Amino acid sequence: MPTYAAPLKDMQFILHDVLNISASDIAGYDELDRDFTGAVLGEAGKLAENVLAPLNEVGDAQGCTLENGAVRTPDGFKAAYDQMRAGGWMGLDADPAYGGQGMPYLLHSATGEIFVSANMAFNMYQGLTHGAISAIHTHGSDAQKQMYLPRMIEGSWSGTMNLTEPQCGTDLGLIRTRAEPQDDGSYLITGQKIWISAGEHDLTDNIIHLVLAKIPGGPDGVKGISLFLVPKFLVKDDGSLGARNAVSCGGLEQKMGIHGNATCVMNYDGATGFLIGAPHKGMRAMFTMMNEARLGVGLQGYAQGVVAYQNARAFALDRLQGRAVTGAEAPDKPADPIIVHPDVRRNLMHQKSFLEAARALTLWGASLIDRAHRNTDAEADAMISLLTPVLKGVLTDRGFETTVLAQQTLGGSGFVRETGQEQFVRDARITMIYEGTNGIQSLDLVGRKLGLNGGKTMMAFFDLIKGFIKEHQDDEALKSDFLDPLKSASKDLQTGAMYFMQNMKTPNAALAGSYDFMHLFGHVCLGYMWARMARASIAALAAGDTDTAFHNAKLTTGRYYMARHLPATALHLARITSGAETVMDLDAADF
Template structure:
């Protein structure tokens, strides 16, 4: 499948909705609109011409493990080399270590392009950026000196090593050990599974960030420390030193993302170096985890955009039957299927979910920028609230949009050569890794909403309500604003009800969480669509020469509010059903 970056919509989001130039000025990055647009256009060329052609081959070839060495699919090494040489790897890296310091609001557009074009290849570089964040924030000056610049440049790559066979979500069960050595290093022993990019042939060194326990560590998650464990130990001059005792024991045979090496990694007394303070590893790792969860949300968005593009192309070209009101293309044997109402329903569902998710991703990226670069505590609270919604909802959305793409293609969508079924397989992992979506929902309700009594959620609701009130004052937008205002009021009341129920019965936390996350996401996207409509209407009022583009935003907003937002009602009714009906059936009665 071919791919073209949706540059016009990306520019609408970053410039017109969120004023990237003003954001960059506040951050002191020196970026203006012209430079931002130039970067996005270059990224669009790179992803369309260099990466997208590798996607199908990467899926068909997969990775190969021979004598502990992993070979990536044909073309991956050359493409990764271009990625590094052209500076894409260092976009978000700190400038004091030769990074370019791009704000995530801009870089997220490039990351989305990478994920749409070839998700498997993007996975190798994605976790490296998270490792940079963790090392820059928590690493010692010596570790930063020896490892950070090479990670920022992409010359070396990074991993995140949490999961063990018995310890997935529950890291309290973690067994990997760290033994202190006389020289201040540690010997790391244990095995990790599901390690993305744990071994490959793209970069000369791989830097593993590993959770492990010290001998005298407390039990549970309070006894976990974070260690840097390189494949090759760095010499003081930055050159490669001795090969470390870390190896790939196996490659997982997966449903999708087959071009990304997912490894079992064995640490056999490997040399490791403490990052941050002892027994504070989980706090250090969450610096990386928040970025990883944001990036996985972008993976869902990237897959969804690719699926929408494929479905739209096919619907415009595929001739099948006549329109219900008569022939639309009488010179042809049949009409293109885009004329049929149900195909339009699927395409508009894809379009409004994808474009809504892009707005949500940009809004979250803006908060992450303010948290990381401005050390803004309010932005940190907002980020904490948004990350589980973004990761959980947008990856669910990615699977839905890919499934709709298969449906638009009909039988051809089920056939491998058309590429749509690969997108559906690739998207499935996004709902599982970096914390399953059920865990995201628990995090949202238990830690983020119950954690502060709903204060930050109410602050978000206040912001959305104020924007909706402004939109309602415009005669052309009043009808669009009304359902959004009604839902915002309902969301506030529902949140209070959820708080009350969860305080009364702890089981309600698990019972309401998934439906509450989806309800919240649908209403939040409605608010963002209203914001887009307000921006579009302002452009039309100012006689923009892009009338069709802005009119399409208004039509899309109306479709979302009439045909997608009603889904929120089902989630509301379901979560109000309570925990009792989930728990009444004894475990032994789940019989077959």
């Protein structure tokens, strides 16, 4: 049976040595000293290790069941959910005006990694609720906020988002769900939504669905989409539950992974709904959820890699097979542990060097969100908007790759259910698909985000990299191993960006290279994180930090990334500049 241990030490290193959060000017960060974050993360770790992780295999084996329209979650999920509620984890970063704790999004992200690594399917129930809370908080009326937010933040009610229909996924302009206006200001919602995570379950008293639909007579396409709040049970004026609404679960999807989460077909048969925001402005409101969800999915991608790596590492240290080519390293045993073999070490280093940088990148991204929201910083908001498709696309592609590498470390043992590695692979696979496939993320990056603010935000990213390199160029301990590779990779990124700028009038040429550009960008981001982590460890060692093993391991792992991962930017650039001909020339009939 697999195990999980929250990576508290590494999180604290990133928060305090790399990001130096308690010295930040972001509102509320001055309260985030090492003791405080350690206490919060420590409690999250206990809950994850002792309650959530043991249920991960249970949820995968049992899945959810549908009987007479009611969905039952796996054994133990309800009790675990109640513990999450009791601990206040649902409202960790929510507005105190509605019962939240008001902590920064940064802490929500850090604890989110812990919960996802322990049990991704379980965490999705509260994850979707968090997004719904954000959408209602940003776009709902005062009355809607007062009625729904306290109960959702407390966890007695949960939330979903309903976008996809059988005939449309990415192209939401094709949705057919209709919202008929009523004399009392409500609407009757009729249509079918599919692939709705946590659409029906037994964990909460009520489920608040956020549903995209079209009001008759509105504009065609996405311009005619509105967002509606549709409760499972209608809510009386005093907040108590009334009659069951005309919304039901018509089926559960039989999925490759995340079996413990109910993925539902939702039928709306004249269900009572309430408009959120202005008519025909639903996409703007829904994207409050979508952007948050995309960042959360990026976190899911690498978080599954974290638990898979932990178990692969443990196996490599314990499994005895063969002898080291340089001579026996465990002569008292019948064979050496497989971690002595160079290819096993390469495999593990590939995982470790990606995961540690991915964690740093995610927490830095979370700090940008806090800066944007808490300090009303438009430049930070633009930067995280630019980075969102990179975080979602790259961290899930490479997070899935990491679970496969971890499975490979175990050989045949990784292919059987007993070790749990094949579940991590199956669960991670969805992250590359939902909340906008990674191909869509790359198109969004090149087609929309690259030219954000007339290209100024992309230039601001380049300036960030250049500024860091210039600031530390005299640091010999950093220069050759970290700064020089980062500089070279950044030049590849600039060349790729310039190629797109020059070829926007031939869109196939630009979009044929978008996926490679997303990964090129991701490599530079991760390399930048490694340069920052290396700088922090060098400074800690120079200051006399006694944990030399930790910091030396950090530097060694970083050197691996810069030497073995980062040169891939040249490959991605070569693919980008090869143009569209080899992609587009084959006739459709010849595929």
